[in-house]
Amino acid sequence: MALQITVDLEGCKGYACCMMEAPELFDIDDETGKAILLEERPSADRAEEAERAARSCPASVILVRNG
Amino acid sequence: MNRVVIVGASLAAVHVIEGLRRNGYQGEIQLVGAEPQLPYDRPPLSKEALRAGPELDRLLLKEPGWYGTQAVELCLGTAAVGLDTRARQVVLEGGRELPYDGLVIATGGTARSLGGPEEVGPVHVIRSVADTAALHEQLVPGRHLVVIGAGFIGLEVAATAREMGLDVSVVEAAPVPLTRVLGGEAGAWFRDHHLANGVDLRCGSALEQVEVTSRGTKIQLVDGTVLAADVVVAGIGAVPATGWLDGSGVHVADGVVCDPTLRASAPGVVAAGDVARWHHPLFGQTMRVEQWRNAVEQGGRAALSLLGDTDAFAAVPYFWSDQFDAKVRFVGVAGGADTMHVEQTGDTSMVALFGRDGVIRGALCVNAPRLLARYQKAIVEQVAWGDVTGTG
Ligand SMILES: Cc1cc2nc3c(=O)[nH]c(=O)nc-3n(C[C@H](O)[C@H](O)[C@H](O)COP(=O)(O)OP(=O)(O)OC[C@H]3O[C@@H](n4cnc5c(N)ncnc54)[C@H](O)[C@@H]3O)c2cc1C
Ligand code: SF4
Numbered sequence: 186m187a188l189q190i191t192v193d194l195e196g197c198k199g200y201a202c203c204m205m206e207a208p209e210l211f212d213i214d215d216e217t218g219k220a221i222l223l224e225e226r227p228s229a230d231r232a233e234e235a236e237r238a239a240r241s242c243p244a245s246v247i248l249v250r251n252g
Numbered sequence: 253m254n255r256v257v258i259v260g261a262s263l264a265a266v267h268v269i270e271g272l273r274r275n276g277y278q279g280e281i282q283l284v285g286a287e288p289q290l291p292y293d294r295p296p297l298s299k300e301a302l303r304a305g306p307e308l309d310r311l312l313l314k315e316p317g318w319y320g321t322q323a324v325e326l327c328l329g330t331a332a333v334g335l336d337t338r339a340r341q342v343v344l345e346g347g348r349e350l351p352y353d354g355l356v357i358a359t360g361g362t363a364r365s366l367g368g369p370e371e372v373g374p375v376h377v378i379r380s381v382a383d384t385a386a387l388h389e390q391l392v393p394g395r396h397l398v399v400i401g402a403g404f405i406g407l408e409v410a411a412t413a414r415e416m417g418l419d420v421s422v423v424e425a426a427p428v429p430l431t432r433v434l435g436g437e438a439g440a441w442f443r444d445h446h447l448a449n450g451v452d453l454r455c456g457s458a459l460e461q462v463e464v465t466s467r468g469t470k471i472q473l474v475d476g477t478v479l480a481a482d483v484v485v486a487g488i489g490a491v492p493a494t495g496w497l498d499g500s501g502v503h504v505a506d507g508v509v510c511d512p513t514l515r516a517s518a519p520g521v522v523a524a525g526d527v528a529r530w531h532h533p534l535f536g537q538t539m540r541v542e543q544w545r546n547a548v549e550q551g552g553r554a555a556l557s558l559l560g561d562t563d564a565f566a567a568v569p570y571f572w573s574d575q576f577d578a579k580v581r582f583v584g585v586a587g588g589a590d591t592m593h594v595e596q597t598g599d600t601s602m603v604a605l606f607g608r609d610g611v612i613r614g615a616l617c618v619n620a621p622r623l624l625a626r627y628q629k630a631i632v633e634q635v636a637w638g639d640v641t642g643t644g
Binding site (some may be wrong): 199200201202204205208212213215218240241243 | 267270293295544545548549552570572579581583619620621622624625628629
């Protein structure tokens with residue numbers, strides 16, 4: 186099973202906490218200053234990393250689901 | 253362990269609750285908070301919530317129903333006033349006693365004021381949603397705001413008020429803003445940025461006195477200058493909220509003194525967030541960090557420590573600050589640096605590195621976010637100064 190990560194870019198404030206927490210899943214766009222999701226469907230063994238990033242997002246715009 | 257009491261209902265507390273439940277703790281949790289509101293987020297208080305006026309719904313860290321689903325008993329609007337570490341009881345305002353097996357101290361900080369209110373008159377501070385609501389009312393275009401202190405929060409308030417159409421002066425005793433945190437060269441960039449955006453930034457100006465008259469407030473500087481202000485904000489830092497621990501035996505010295513695992517000096521007691529001082533294994537020094545991410549991560553670590561885990565808290569600090577169009581990001585520590593290197597600087601961006609004992613310890617990136625993750629890795633790996641700066 187894989188994970189499904191989504192980022193609500195409208196609410197993203199570009200704080201970059203996601204990238205600091207999980208640099209292999211998130212990057213920041215130099216132009217817009219907003220998050221770039223590097224892997225939308227990482228394998229399930231990345232769940233902890235993804236959830237840590239979601240918890241660390243001050244704007245609470247990262248959603249991690251199974252499936 | 254079957255009864256956990258958390259004192260201080262804010263960011264660190266919410267992450268303690270998450271950490272406890274995520275790791276299988278099923279006992280009671282009581283959350284004690286001095287403010288009447290459910291835990292809310294503070295960074296917007298000097299930024300968008302100050303501009304638009306704070307709406308509590310939009311600031312809440314968790315929706316109201318969440319506390320029920322986590323089986324948390326809320327005791328809000330009630331300050332803790334004492335602690336008996338031998339009987340293991342927290343004493344609340346009004347006399348109620350809460351026994352605990354595990355206690356989390358998460359009382360954060362209180363904004364430092366200029367002196368007694370009777371001495372300085374209506375000087376605003378910004379720490380709570382109530383503070384922001386009161387200041388927002390006063391930020392009317394065309395008025396003159398004077399901010400005392402060019403720290404991060406003072407500069408954010410200045411930028412917000414300027415964008416709202418006020419005349420803004422900032423009075424700072426040091427030669428450039430943010431010297432205490434960043435040192436001269438990086439601070440100078442912030443000075444130029446604020447000057448370019450029309451802030452009347454007066455560095456090297458020590459405050460002599462604040463005088464309240466019927467026609468407004470007069471700010472007198474040591475050099476004799478007098479500024480007439482409609483609104484005054486003191487942004488001169490915060491002090492850890494530890495008064496309620498007096499006499500408890502919990503060791504306090506500019507914060508609750510903890511071991512590397514965030515355990516305080518009494519059994520069953522841990523601390524997290526702005527109030528906690530601990531020994532950082534990577535940086536080899538005791539520190540207290542007043543930053544959002546630190547409160548989140550310490551909340552999680554304090555929960556694990558209560559549950560018996562013995563890992564040290566060694567996360568690298570990271571924070572952001574938005575001032576006009578400058579997205580300021582800082583990873584690591586700058587305090588105690590013995591060397592500094594400006595990697596790049598321009599009108600709209602800057603990157604500066606901080607080092608000590610031959611390794612990189614901190615990096616400031618303004619409008620240059622993509623480098624942050626790389627520098628964080630270099631800090632964790634204690635990469636040699638010359639290798640990061642290309643000067644080695
Ligand atoms: C205006 C402002 C802007 C900020 N901007 C940023 C930013 O841009 N980036 C960033 O990284 N960080 C920022 N921060 C810092 C960040 O908000 C704090 O690090 C964070 O709030 C710390 O959380 P905490 O839970 O440790 O403490 P706090 O949020 O301070 O909460 C402590 C709580 O404990 C309560 N309390 C105190 N004493 C008692 C008592 N005796 N009994 C019961 N309750 C008590 C208080 O009322 C308060 O609700 C900002 C802070 C402020 C104030
Ligand atoms: S942490 Fe959240 S707000 Fe910040 S860049 Fe990532 S998604 Fe955006």
